[in-house]
Amino acid sequence: MSVTVYIPTPFRHLVGNRANIQANGTTVREVLRNVDAQFPGFNAQLIDRSGELAAHINVYVNQVEIHDLQGESTAVSEGDEVAVIPALAGGAPTVMTPEMVDRYSRHLIMPQVGSAGQRKIIESSALIIGAGGLGSPVALYLALAGVGKIGIVDFDVVDRSNLQRQILHVTESVGIPKVESAKQRLLSHNPNIEVVTHEEPITSENAFRIVGDYDYVVNGADNFATRYLVNDACYLLKKPLIDGSILMFDGQATTYLPGKGCYRCLYPAPPPPGMVPSCAEAGVLGAMCATIGSIQATEVLKLILEVGEPLVNRLLLYDALSLEFRVVKVRRDPNCPLCGDNPTIHELIDYEAFCGAPIPHREAPFGG
Numbered sequence: 001m002s003v004t005v006y007i008p009t010p011f012r013h014l015v016g017n018r019a020n021i022q023a024n025g026t027t028v029r030e031v032l033r034n035v036d037a038q039f040p041g042f043n044a045q046l047i048d049r050s051g052e053l054a055a056h057i058n059v060y061v062n063q064v065e066i067h068d069l070q071g072e073s074t075a076v077s078e079g080d081e082v083a084v085i086p087a088l089a090g091g092a093p094t095v096m097t098p099e100m101v102d103r104y105s106r107h108l109i110m111p112q113v114g115s116a117g118q119r120k121i122i123e124s125s126a127l128i129i130g131a132g133g134l135g136s137p138v139a140l141y142l143a144l145a146g147v148g149k150i151g152i153v154d155f156d157v158v159d160r161s162n163l164q165r166q167i168l169h170v171t172e173s174v175g176i177p178k179v180e181s182a183k184q185r186l187l188s189h190n191p192n193i194e195v196v197t198h199e200e201p202i203t204s205e206n207a208f209r210i211v212g213d214y215d216y217v218v219n220g221a222d223n224f225a226t227r228y229l230v231n232d233a234c235y236l237l238k239k240p241l242i243d244g245s246i247l248m249f250d251g252q253a254t255t256y257l258p259g260k261g262c263y264r265c266l267y268p269a270p271p272p273p274g275m276v277p278s279c280a281e282a283g284v285l286g287a288m289c290a291t292i293g294s295i296q297a298t299e300v301l302k303l304i305l306e307v308g309e310p311l312v313n314r315l316l317l318y319d320a321l322s323l324e325f326r327v328v329k330v331r332r333d334p335n336c337p338l339c340g341d342n343p344t345i346h347e348l349i350d351y352e353a354f355c356g357a358p359i360p361h362r363e364a365p366f367g368g
């Protein structure tokens with residue numbers, strides 16, 4: 001039984017840019033399977049994570065929607081027209097090319113991701129503070145996962161001493177800006193994404209503008225002034241913040257959701273300058289970066305997919321020497337000056353004065 005299948009413009013690139021194709025089958029289900037057999041990846045655009053036709057897709061047989069007939073079991077006859085029509089909500093819906101269907105196939109087969117989840121990943125954006133030890137694995141895994149827009153904030157240039165742990169950068173990148181090196185590496189891993197470079201220190205003047213452009217913020221900052229600044233900007237803009245830090249053989253990670261506590265609840269004041277050594281002063285085992293950075297990337301993807309329990313109100317502590325992970329409870333502090341019941345901080349402050357230390361220029365400590 002040969003029928004004509006009408007393909008709307010968002011899906012046409014999947015079928016050789018044709019508006020109508022011929023397909024075989026005795027029911028709508030068989031016809032759609034036959035289209036997918038001719039043009040692999042087509043059905044991935046139509047089905048949700050449970051394998052059913054997605055709610056935003058309507059299928060018509062001779063102008064009648066199949067929910068008013070027998071659904072996907074609706075019989076078709078020679079010469080019928082089947083039309084597959086997605087809801088259009090202003091912008092063009094995300095359509096996966098056959099290349100993307102191949103690339104993300106290990107996600108697409110997972111019930112927790114599927115084509116609906118993969119599209120959420122593609123439509124999301126994340127800002128990564130620092131293209132250093134933590135920022136490197138975070139950026140790589142988010143890029144590989146297909147996060148559609150990745151912003152990188154860093155004003156440093158690649159130094160040979162970075163290469164022991166900062167896996168975004170290679171020997172040939174020494175001397176070029178980290179954001180440039182990062183962009184090259186991320187796009188060579190996944191040309192489907194957009195990488196936005198912010199080659200400037202994040203400050204009270206530009207933080208709202210930069211953070212405001214993204215859905216999620218990942219902190220790989222290497223100094224306390226930046227940590228407090230990013231925390232405050234994320235809280236005031238209601239952006240989820242996925243925090244991580246490493247030093248020597250120790251790592252920490254936690255996720256702050258707006259209204260559920262913040263970095264100031266956990267650490268109301270920074271240590272006096274010089275009290276906590278930096279990575280530049282005390283060192284860091286390079287492989288530690290991957291452990292904590294990978295946890296941060298996983299947290300972002302869980303939030304995008306709305307699966308599992310995020311690391312909220314919990315602080316993960318990793319001691320690599322004893323190989324022990326501990327999770328301690330952290331709570332929103334009602335007396336927190338930022339997110340407490342009677343906040344005193346309503347805008348960004350002078351963080352260099354607050355921390356008694358400048359935001360470092362070049363070759364900086366902690367997390368980097």
Ligand SMILES: [Zn+2]
Pocket residue numbers: 261262263264265266332333336337338339340
């Ligand atoms: Zn707080």
